[in-house]
Amino acid sequence: MNQYTPAPIQSDQPSHLMPTYGRQQIAFVRGRGSYLYTEDGTEYLDALTGIAVCGLGHAHPVIADAIAEQAHTLIHTSNIFEIPWQTAAAQKLAEVSGMDEIFFSNSGAESNEGAIKIARKYGNDRGIHNGKIIVADHSFHGRTIATLSATGNKKVQAGFEPLVDSFLRVPYGDVAAIAQLASERDDIVAIFVEPIQGEGGVNTAPQGFHYLEQLRELCDQHNWLLMLDEVQTGNGRTGKYFAYQHTTIKPDVLTTAKGLGNGFPIGAVMVAGPAVGVLAAGNHGSTYGGTALGSRVVYTVIDTILKENAVENAAQIGQYLVEQFTARLAHLNVTVRGFGMMIGIELPKDCAELVAIARDTKQLIINVTAGHVVRLLPPLNMTQQQADDLLDRLVPVIQDFLK
Ligand SMILES: Cc1ncc(COP(=O)(O)O)c(C=O)c1O
Known part of the structure; x- marks a missing residue:
């Protein structure tokens, strides 16, 4: 045992970790x-x-102090009680995102699961059963069964078939392909894309952020939800608080995670406009989503991003x-x-x-x-x-x- 690691790494001992990651042979302590x-x-x-x-950055003193102080005060009760830090974090996140209602989850994939559930429920509420969500080639939305089905990467999907059959795929940036789908089908309920594709190669659409404005127009025309995955692009990453703020439009559903907790695992799915009220009491939940500790971290991260x-x-x-x-x-x-x-x-x-x-x-x-x-x-x-x-x-x- 030393200051930074639990025990010397015994290279002759078998590892008990599932070999799901191609890890580099280096450890930062x-x-x-x-x-x-x-x-x-x-x-x-x-x-x-x-x-x-x-x-x-790493070990930011303001974030570290907030975590330590809250850990010494109260980490978790349950979402069956009021959680003042969660209410405060939602207020802050609503201010920087422009969205109306927020559900806290624990990861990017889980936030996107929330978005997919909202799209399904939005369809079902309108009599569209097995509603389809338009997604893009080379996208990445996560590793759960629904989010890997939405992901545009065969390697992520291989071996996990059957996939969730809710997704229609188009080339990223290609609005004509979406207009074509709209003319052929009446079961589409949403479009779900990343404003810049991260895992796919830092891809911007050929028309830049104007793509999002074109998608907004299509969604308005057809009463679809515009859902943006800002798990990677959110929280200041692209030089706006959320990447969609490079445009004049607003999404109906916005997901984020990653930078939201600066390393503390927390995510959020946010709604505005027609997506407000789609999820009602009993429709969604998470034991850990928005604990006092996680929420205080979100509050402090946003506050610090703004102050600095x-x-x-x-x-x-x-x-x-x-x-x-x-x-x-x-x-x-x-x-x-x-x-x-x-x-x-x-x-x-x-x-x-x-x-x-x-x-x-x-x-x-x-x-x-x-x-x-x-x-x-x-x-x-x-x-x-x-x-x-x-x-x-x-x-x-x-x-x-x-x-
Ligand atoms: C755009 C996007 N969506 C979703 C995810 C999945 O997030 P998580 O790994 O927190 O589940 C990622 C992770 O890289 C991502 O970049």
Whole structure:
């Protein structure tokens, strides 16, 4: 036993963990702001933040204090009682999201399950049984049976058939394909997309955020719900509190998780307009959703993001990073895209090995998604100096790789 780990890792002992993850052979035992540390004290610059989770960086003192104080006061009662911190967290989240009603869950997939249930119930309430939800190619919505069925990735679905048959799939950005479906069927109840596809490769629609406005128009025309998955893009990640705020429209259903708890597991499904009132007493629930502890974390995270102007910082530093990567990697046949602190650098070939190269030669934590897209999800509050450091570490790695 030492300060950071429960026991020395015994490499000769069999692991009792299910082998569901392809893990890197490195363990971080401590974090601070934009940095992670191994047990021997080696410092790594973290441009991934636990896959878009720790937007305020690691071990943020205000969040840590709130967790400790609430843990010493009251962690959990039950949703059969009033939970003042949950009411307060909902108020804060309603202010930053513009949504009307909120249900707290524990993860992104669970928030999306809530959205799918809302779409089903919305259909059934209108006499549309087995209502269909339009989803996109290359989307990612989670690993539960319903959310993996919604996900546009065969690898995620393989072996778990039969899939939930509620989803109709179209190419991301293709509104004509949706209009075509609308002309053929009368059982559609909702559209469900990510404003920027995260796992799919940091994909923006060819028409940019105007896509969301086009989807809003189609939903209004046909009385469908517009449901946005902002599990990854929410909580300031793209330089707006929610990515849909880059547009003039508002969704009917909005889901989030990840950055909502800065590492504490909590999610939310939010409703507005025609989706309000669809779920009534007894229709949905969760033992852990919105505990006093989780809710206080949400309240404190939102409050801190606002007080520290972290969203504005993400927009500004993110734009700087995109401009600098674009300039420094010019002539290398790469495409740099993204908004705020959600950045993808698409390379002309598969590049999964860059994760280990950046980690072991530059002490830099990055991710590669969709095979050939370097994905960067740094803390929202990254400083200019840290952004320059990130550029200085990563640019030569990519240059060498493409030489
Ligand atoms: C857009 C999106 N939706 C849903 C999920 C699933 O979230 P969770 O892993 O918390 O269930 C993710 C996770 O990467 C995501 O990026």
